[in-house]
Amino acid sequence: MSVNTAEILSFDEAMEKYDPVLGFEVHVELNTRTKMFSSAPNAFGDTPNTNVTPVDLGLPGVLPVINRIAVESSIKIGLALGCKIAEKCYFARKNYFYPDTPKNFQTSQYEDPIAYDGSIDIELADGTVFTVEIERAHMEEDAGKLTHMGGATGRIQGAEFSLVDYNRAGVPLVEIVTKPIVGVGSRAPELAKAYVAAIREIVKNLGVSDARMERGNVRCDANVSLKPKGQEKFGTRTETKNVNSLRAVEHAVRYEIQRHAAVLDSGTAIIQETRHWHEDTRSTTSGRPKSDADDYRYFPEPDLVPVVTNEAWIEKLRSELPEPPAERRKRLQQDWGYSDAEFRDVVNAGVMTSIEDTIAAGIKPATARKWWMGEISRRAKVADVEPAELGVTPELIVELQGLIESGKINDKLSRDVLDGVLAGEGTPTEVVEKRGLAVVSDDGALLEAIDGALAAQPDVADKIRGGKVQAVGAIVGGVMKATRGQADAGRVRELILERLGVQG
Amino acid sequence: MPEINREDVAHLARLAHIDMSTEELDRMAGELAVIVDSIKTVSEAAGDDVPATSHPIPLSNVYREDVVGETLTNEEALSGAPDNADGRFKVPAILDGE
Numbered sequence: 213m214s215v216n217t218a219e220i221l222s223f224d225e226a227m228e229k230y231d232p233v234l235g236f237e238v239h240v241e242l243n244t245r246t247k248m249f250s251s252a253p254n255a256f257g258d259t260p261n262t263n264v265t266p267v268d269l270g271l272p273g274v275l276p277v278i279n280r281i282a283v284e285s286s287i288k289i290g291l292a293l294g295c296k297i298a299e300k301c302y303f304a305r306k307n308y309f310y311p312d313t314p315k316n317f318q319t320s321q322y323e324d325p326i327a328y329d330g331s332i333d334i335e336l337a338d339g340t341v342f343t344v345e346i347e348r349a350h351m352e353e354d355a356g357k358l359t360h361m362g363g364a365t366g367r368i369q370g371a372e373f374s375l376v377d378y379n380r381a382g383v384p385l386v387e388i389v390t391k392p393i394v395g396v397g398s399r400a401p402e403l404a405k406a407y408v409a410a411i412r413e414i415v416k417n418l419g420v421s422d423a424r425m426e427r428g429n430v431r432c433d434a435n436v437s438l439k440p441k442g443q444e445k446f447g448t449r450t451e452t453k454n455v456n457s458l459r460a461v462e463h464a465v466r467y468e469i470q471r472h473a474a475v476l477d478s479g480t481a482i483i484q485e486t487r488h489w490h491e492d493t494r495s496t497t498s499g500r501p502k503s504d505a506d507d508y509r510y511f512p513e514p515d516l517v518p519v520v521t522n523e524a525w526i527e528k529l530r531s532e533l534p535e536p537p538a539e540r541r542k543r544l545q546q547d548w549g550y551s552d553a554e555f556r557d558v559v560n561a562g563v564m565t566s567i568e569d570t571i572a573a574g575i576k577p578a579t580a581r582k583w584w585m586g587e588i589s590r591r592a593k594v595a596d597v598e599p600a601e602l603g604v605t606p607e608l609i610v611e612l613q614g615l616i617e618s619g620k621i622n623d624k625l626s627r628d629v630l631d632g633v634l635a636g637e638g639t640p641t642e643v644v645e646k647r648g649l650a651v652v653s654d655d656g657a658l659l660e661a662i663d664g665a666l667a668a669q670p671d672v673a674d675k676i677r678g679g680k681v682q683a684v685g686a687i688v689g690g691v692m693k694a695t696r697g698q699a700d701a702g703r704v705r706e707l708i709l710e711r712l713g714v715q716g
Numbered sequence: 717m718p719e720i721n722r723e724d725v726a727h728l729a730r731l732a733h734i735d736m737s738t739e740e741l742d743r744m745a746g747e748l749a750v751i752v753d754s755i756k757t758v759s760e761a762a763g764d765d766v767p768a769t770s771h772p773i774p775l776s777n778v779y780r781e782d783v784v785g786e787t788l789t790n791e792e793a794l795s796g797a798p799d800n801a802d803g804r805f806k807v808p809a810i811l812d813g814e
Contacts, residue, residue, distance in 0.1 A: 244782050251785030260803045261793040265785070269793060280779035302770060309733050311807040360809060375804035378793070507731055512770030520776040 219474045223398070223466060226438070226473035232400040233446050234393040234465065235435035238411050240386045241354060242285045243422045243429075247382035248353040249276030249319060249516075254384070256427055260377035268382040270315030275515055278303075282384035283326070283519055285420035286351045287529050289386050290327025292414050292536065293346045300520050301326050303351070303513040311376050312355035320387075322510040325350035326519065332414070333538060334406045339556060342403055345391040354383040392446065400436075400469060405462035408432050412458075413537045425457055432461050436468040438476060447472070448482040452496050455489045464489045467496055544568060548577035561589055563599045566606075573606035575613060583609050587627055591634070608633060611640045624697045625649045652699045655707065658691065661699070662708055665690030677712050684708055719752040721745060 247254050250267035267274045290297050304322035330346035357380050362372030388411060396403050412430045416423035423429050437449035450472070455464045468487065475482055486499035535543070544564065545555040548571070558564050563584040570580040584599060592599040612629060615621045621629060621644060632643030644650050652658060665687045666673045675683045684705055691704045709715070722745040729736045736744065790803050799806040 246780075246782050246784050251780065251783065252787050253784050259790060261790050261805070262787060264788050264793050266788070269788070271796075277778065277780040279782050281782035283779070300776070307731075310810065311805070359804070362809070371809040374807050374809050375801055376807055377804050507727075509731065514770065517771055517773075517775040517778050 219478075220467065220470035221473040221477060223470055226470050227398040229441060230438040230469075230473055230476070231394070231397065231441055231443075232465075232469050233437045233439065233449070234390075234396065234400055234404060235449070236388075236390045236393075236404070236407060237433040237435075237451075238388045238408060239354075239431045239433075240289065240388065240411070240415050240421050240423070241429045242282055242384040242386065242420055244279055244281050244285065244384055246279055248279055248282050248351070248384040250382055252382065255379070258379055260379060263379040264381070268314075268378055270313070276319065278516060278519070279384060282351065284529055285384070285418070286326050286349065286386050287521065287526065288418050288420055288533060289388070289415060290330065290349050291526070291530050291533060292418055293327065293330035293332055293349060293388065295327035295330030295346060295349060297521055297526050298324055298326055298328065298519075299522075300324070300518050302518050303516045304510045305513050306352075306508045306510055308508060310355075311374065312358055313381065314356070314378060318352060318355065319513055319516070320352035320510075321350035332410060334403060334410050335538070336399060336402055336406055337556070337560060339552060340399070342396060342399075342406075344393055344403075344407055347389045347391045349386055349388045352385045352387060354380050354385050356381040401462045401466035404434060404465040405458050408461050409458050410537075417534055417537050419534070428456060431456050434461060434465055434468070436465055436472065437482070438469065438472045440476075447476070448484050450482065450485055450487050450496075452487040452489050453499065457491075460489060460491055463494050464496060467494060471496070548581075550577070550581065554581065557585060561585060561599060563589065566600050566604075570606040570609050573610050575606070575609055579613060580609070583613075587630060591630075603634060604630075608640065615640055615644065619653065619700060620644065620650055622651055622697070622700060625651065649698065652695050653703070658695070658699060658704060658707055659711070661691045661694040662687070662704065662711055664694060666708075666711070673712065676708075676714055679714070681709070681714060719756065720748045724748075 242254075244254050246252060247263075247268065250265045252265045252268055253263045255263055265274075267276050287297055301321060301324035303319050305317040306320045306322070307317045309316055325348040327349040328347065330349070331343050332346065334342045334344055336342065356376050356378040359375045359377075360371035360373075361375060390407075393403070408430070412423045412425065415421040415430070421429050425431075432455045434452045434455055435449045436452070437447040439445065439447045450468060452464045452468060455461045472482055483498075483501055485501040487496035488499050489496050541555070541559065541564070545552075548555075548567075550558065558567060558581065561584070566588075567577075567580045567584050570583065571577055575583075583604075588599050588602060588604050592602050595602065612626050615629070616623065616626055625644075628647065628649055629640050629643045632638070632647055632649075633640055637643050637646055652661075668690060669686060672683050672686045676687070687708050688701055688704050691708075692699055692701060722741055725741050725745045725748060726736070729741070794800045794803070794805065797805045
């Protein structure tokens, strides 16, 4: 039976009484050109049932053949997760009857995964590092896509029939399974999100997956159980299936913790079952309990021969690994001289690579950070896009900065210039001309404005003449106002003091 | 005590989505038990030093290069399907799966 979704405990209360234990199974779709066991294209969004061969349809008499690149990508994922790579491993048949697999089994790995016993360090938003142990990463194939028709909601409940597209059937998958994650406490939802984000980042950085969660390239099943504080033995877990955005992973874990706590508080036992996540209500509902259907009767796949690795092959693949994201961050922070807080803000704002490119184009680290964390981030927030998607290039920043440093424009004007460039009015130099934004550098025009400002504030002028040089700010302000900001404040100050015959 | 009893057969039949009558279950339990007991003699012949063998021929690492080959057309793919709609296989709504 499903638990009433209203029956949840507050998160704080749940955390006072219970310790959560988490576990994740993340499925990563590889971006090989072809499928795991057939030469059909591995492509998204094509006409249904066109990227299929007899192998993908499970027609009689067909024989699968393993995709070499898929094996190599799997080994790379294993290496990036700090895993040992199996010397010899096998494929196995996982038998179940459901129309998403036309063969009536999924080709997977059972007792011998290609990679096992790894760990990754997950950094939370405040810099806390949490190590997650990896149990295994194994190779398998994706299933076809079912669309349930005739029901009111498009869900299986109430559907009259289903339509099946086998384009996705046989797409190479790597399933990454963690060991139970204990001791994370109230940071469990945050860790869940950070873990999936880290896996996504790693496989994307390796170039082995497109890692687009909205396309299902990275999918997460989240296991949650609670144990009363101080108890060693794990509680009964539930597995929330297919939580497919980072935000949803965080919310689903949080919700299940609250729901488990309420069930346990009421003296009822948690039922070991799968749960379905609903983004609209941000809650889970009961899927199906553990049953006969989970008896998959695995046995070795007789049509595929074992995968045997050797030192030379593994070392060759290891040498092809890019710098791990965590090490890259460490290196960049050191190179740029940012404080921990500054660097974390940069990472969280998603502008690290943009800053790297900007610095490579010749901008000083501090200046690059000022641009990306300041004006560009601000505009991105207003436009509700990622900063990198605004269309600001390193070359554009180099040109803007050049205009500032040569005294053509000042900081304030540079914002208007940026607006003009982003509005498609041309290059920064062109915008300066078209909008008439150049700093007023004609001393004659400035002196005219200075005389006006002095006349408007005679008392301030007297103070300055009397030696209170710091009062000059009020006159500078007046001049900036009169020139609509298009003056170089430093030059204005010099001219005012000169005019009044006072030493700066 | 045979390795396979009536409950095992009923369980397997359920997993395999095969309807079996009481008589069929009784008969099959007896027949399967004989087969399983016969095959058990293999375990007696193989000592602890003989590893479990899933493939009789000692082959490994048979791979395909990651190159797109010929595919079926949509019509060909659906040609053997009992029913189809919108270019896809049409199947009854089934609830007891993943």
